[in-house]
Amino acid sequence: MITLENLAVLVKEERVETIVVAFTDHYGRLLGKRVDADYFMDSVVHDGTHGCNYLLTSDMEMNPVPGYTYANWELGYGDFHMVPDLSTLRLADWLDKTAMVLCDLVDEKKHTLDAVAPRSILKKQLEVLKQDDLSCFAASELEYYLLEDNYRQAFEKNYQGLKPAGYYLEDYHIMQGTRNEGYTAKVRRHLKKSGVPVETSKGEWGLGQHELNVRYAEVLPMADNHIVYKQCLKEVADAMGISVTFMAKFATDQAGSSSHIHMSLWKEGKNAFIGDQEFGPVKGSDIFRWFLGGWIKYVPDVMPFYAPTINSYKRFVDGSWAPTRLAWSYDNRTAGFRVVGNGPSLRIECRIPGADCNPYLAFAASLASGLAGIREQVEPPAIFEGDIYAAAHLPRVPYTLAEAIPLFENSPFAKEAFGEEVVEHYAHFFKKEQQDYNQSVTDWETKRYFERI
Structure with missing residues (x-):
């Protein structure tokens, strides 16, 4: 694992150029974005980034599935907020000049953990x-x-x-x-x-x-x-x-x-x-x-x-x-x-x-x-x-x-x-x-x- 300070040095030395910013869907697949390392340090580390909430309603083939109250065509498939958990920050050693961070998903309107996100469900049990x-x-x-x-x-x-x-x-x-x-x-x-x-x-x-x-x-x-x-x-x-x-x-x-x-x-x-x-x-x-x-x-x-x-x-x-x-x-x-x-x-x-x-x-x-x-x-x-x-x-x-x-x-x-x-x-x-x-x-x-x- 690496700290944000470690990452800053690696980015400055151009030993890390890309950050994988990711979360899992219901199947456990890793989804997210690849972010330029400088942009990550300047923006994403503080403000997070966004993803479409249809990703928590899609099937294996990435089709938006009707019938969910969480997200649907009527609600316009808005965004959730991807907030990096810096305790998960690490080098993705198998990828070239790449680090990875896992995210919590936050409801944009309620400003709380997205209830149906898999990581949120585990964190709720940890609170208990x-x-x-x-x-x-x-x-x-x-x-x-x-x-x-x-x-x-x-x-x-x-x-x-x-x-x-x-x-x-x-x-x-x-x-x-x-x-x-x-x-x-x-x-x-x-x-x-x-x-x-x-x-x-x-x-x-x-x-x-x-x-x-x-x-x-x-x-x-x-x-x-x-x-x-x-x-x-x-x-x-x-x-x-x-x-x-x-x-x-x-x-x-x-x-x-x-x-x-x-x-x-x-x-x-x-x-x-x-x-x-x-x-x-x-x-x-x-x-x-x-x-x-x-x-x-x-x-x-x-x-x-x-x-x-x-x-x-x-x-x-x-x-x-x-x-x-x-x-x-x-x-x-x-x-x-x-x-x-x-x-x-x-x-x-x-x-x-x-x-x-x-x-x-x-x-x-x-x-x-x-x-x-x-x-x-x-x-x-x-x-x-x-x-x-x-x-x-x-x-x-x-x-x-x-x-x-x-x-x-x-x-x-x-x-x-x-x-x-x-x-x-x-x-x-x-x-x-x-x-x-x-x-x-x-x-x-x-x-x-x-x-x-």
Whole structure:
């Protein structure tokens, strides 16, 4: 990370000429502007800049979607104010002479954080957390597939017959990592020099699948790092003539890609999950127990924030390393919630979110659920030991976006946690995603029915 004073020196020495001023849309895509560095120092750093508010109502194809009260043709699609958060200022080391800053979106009329912006939704939960003198540390473990085709080639092939970077399953194999080290070492270096501290990289279970882990941080900087991570990996791949995908389920016969969320609450510099109470092999506090209880209880209410696309739900297959049941266990990868660590490292891992999640929304959902659990003193179910995939009696995660949307839209908890405006806005967003899918003819249908029906 760099300070404004550092940036001023870099700009004066012409080592930085461009500033990427950006925010995420609902899909988690980084949007914004490239700003001349001198203009940034003279104007944008003090006054921000503007963007069209249709960007928080568009679909994947950037079409303005009707039916939103937030922004529409009748209101003329005005502007929101993009206010740089200078704590996110960093060199974008993978780009030439470029720095990057992430922005909060501010409502021009109300002069408050834009309620439906993903980063605003997470910041609202941090305000709730602060009322109890708590802080939250988190990490998100992202998985992705590395492919030898570049993005343009993949597009022109209709994403069929793509060549993965591996040709047999090499989970944890050092040799697989060696073969792809030309890419992976490059992104590790770029991330580290761009203020995203890297821990490890490794091959994963799928064909050409990898995981690169970054160090945990307070929850808002962690969400920011997650966004920078994805942007870096995609842009470096693009520059190298290859591609990566963060689809939750890239191929029917391959493992899905997750974004496991690790989370713990801290108070007065100490992990508030630590305690002497026995929970099977786990020792923890009331805060730990109730946070876990709430996090599990409210998964159905906030599922679209963990699994936002049609594809997200293709990942929830028994025996596939993805969770299918709402249960917790200690160090058990068949569980939706896996408790790991001990003492200061004691934390809860939620294995439900996929690599396609928007981290601001996924972290906000996790925090809101856990904090409600503390307020309501929600007891978690008994610890489960054994193969949770085989435990058909346990409640399951919603298996489709169509199933998850009404649970979210009609949830009193979601409306209280995020506000009715946010729930209405995102329910409309997810419904449009579902509608687009319902009206599309898929390759699966053509292959199945073209000749044989």
